[in-house]
Amino acid sequence: MGSIIFCGACGTVTGSAYFLETGGKRILIDCGLYQEKDYEKINSNFLFDPKKIDYVILTHAHLDHSGRLLELVRDGFKGEILTTEPTVDLLEIVLADRLHLEPKLGPKSLVKKVLKLCWAFEYDQIFDIPGGIHFRLKDAGHILGAANVEIWCEGKKFVFSGDIGRPGTPIIRDPSPIKEADYIIMESTYGGRKHPPFSLAKKQLKAIIEKAREEHARIFIPSFAIGRTQELIYFLNDLVESGEIKPLPVIVDSPMALKVTKIYAKYTNLYDEEALARLAKGDQIFSFPLLFAAASVEASCRIEQIKPPYLIIAGSGMVTGGRIIEHLKRHLSSRRSYVVFVGYQAKGTPGREILLRKPRVFLDHMPVENRAKIFRIEAFSAHADHQELLSWLKNFEKEPKRVFLTHGEPGARSVLLKDIRQNLGFTVEAPRLGRKVTF
Ligand SMILES: [Zn+2]
Structure with a gap:
């Protein structure tokens, strides 16, 4: 029994x-x-x-x-x-x-x-x-x-x-x-x-980046460190290296996501055919022109000196902590900031409030005006x-x-x-x- x-x-x-x-x-x-x-x-x-x-x-x-x-x-x-x-x-x-x-x-x-x-x-x-x-x-x-x-x-x-x-x-x-x-x-x-197909995620990402370039905007993507960040880098790599978009600075501002990406890079034996075909052509799938890693806090602070447009991927995925908080404290009140949600936003989280376009949200107990443009890519799941x-x-x-x-x-x-x-x-x-x- x-x-x-x-x-x-x-x-x-x-x-x-x-x-x-x-x-x-x-x-x-x-x-x-x-x-x-x-x-x-x-x-x-x-x-x-x-x-x-x-x-x-x-x-x-x-x-x-x-x-x-x-x-x-x-x-x-x-x-x-x-x-x-x-x-x-x-x-x-x-x-x-x-x-x-x-x-x-x-x-x-x-x-x-x-x-x-x-x-x-x-x-x-x-x-x-x-x-x-x-x-x-x-x-x-x-x-x-x-x-x-x-x-x-x-x-x-x-x-x-x-x-x-x-x-x-x-x-x-x-x-x-x-x-x-x-x-x-x-x-x-x-x-x-029902989830839209993954291919749609790439298309939406491309459209958002093109718009940001026109408006000289900053793009912030709160992202989970495991899986989602690597998928984003993979799509961005594809868009840049295929020439579909002109390179713009992309900063992965999350020590945890950087460590996880190294592990993803290690297990090529578990990749699907498409990823393997890219590797076979000599493409490094987690590396492209103007992709930067911000491992240290100092590196994270230096991002401020970059002239927009640029794109930041940072944790946490629901804006409950991590380095995305500091970025949004500084820039959520600007109409030239884009916040792109690529994952589930649970009730009661700052991510959900921003997504719902609440005019004011609390980040780290500090009230911040929410005037950013908000996007949501649902195909990531x-x-x-x-x-x-x-x-x-x-x-x-x-x-x-x-x-x-x-x-x-x-x-x-x-x-x-x-x-x-x-x-x-x-x-x-x-x-x-x-x-x-x-x-
Ligand atoms: Zn799981």
Whole structure:
């Protein structure tokens, strides 16, 4: 007999954690941080005893899937963390950043302690763990190193989707199909939503840059460090090197994004055909004329001396912190500033307020007039939309026994649930937090 307890991401899009007990082993799939306000309490209270977990299988390095590894190890976890090699590299950056922002969590050495427990595995190969358990990691096409996890034990097969990426995502490969499972635990972030194709993002970016050049404007792009920043650099590289736009100064003003870009540059073996073709032609995909890196604070301050037009990519993605704050404090009140949103802006964040064109927003507790031109490029998304989620499920050749939808707000989750039930005829449910299912 085996069981799963749903320990997170039930009716929310953060806090992913699933406790699987099978073959006499206790396996946690993901150990993510809750980032929704009402759920913060849960972060310090696990629904299980960390000391008793044998393995963590980690789908990817995003904080909402990996962040609570710090608490897990602090609270006595001594097992092994199984994931891909790029995820281990990214994990170091992500966890160090979290610890830097929340020093109360523990000493800096806590990150090293987590990393020491990590073991890296290739995609597409089946590995054994004691207890007659086998697992395989499949490319999820979401961010570099992200995986869907297949687990076989006691004659049953489980698939944990982690986050499912989109076909056509730049740089990385498309999600790799999985063909069979008895039980599927699947994300539903964008149930009921449709994303424009990625190619549109490049077109919009080009139009915004051309307009900025005419108006001698400054372009500010608040961006997440992992994935989004590299996609932006990739598209800008393409626009500049193909001659579609004249080069303008592009500054990546985020130490974290710069570190992540180095990791993206390292794993060329995981690129898609298009990125590989560029490399084969001798193009460095993260390097083009007038691209600058601002690693130090001094370098960041020197940006002020550059004559517009220019483009700054800086964190954080929702303007809740990071170097984008200083830039916007100085320039949000100017009509010749462009703010371009390329990611989700959660309720209550300064990013959302700017996007909603509130005439005055608070940055670092300081009121700032918002007169900038605001743009939004919706085509950037690391998550499959409704139809793409359905297509992912259609890869399964035999009907699974049960599908559990997680990692979605209640509305999105129920729209997807209905569609799966009606159109695919699968047995599908939306578990609540703490629900235990036995097999
Ligand atoms: Zn993710």
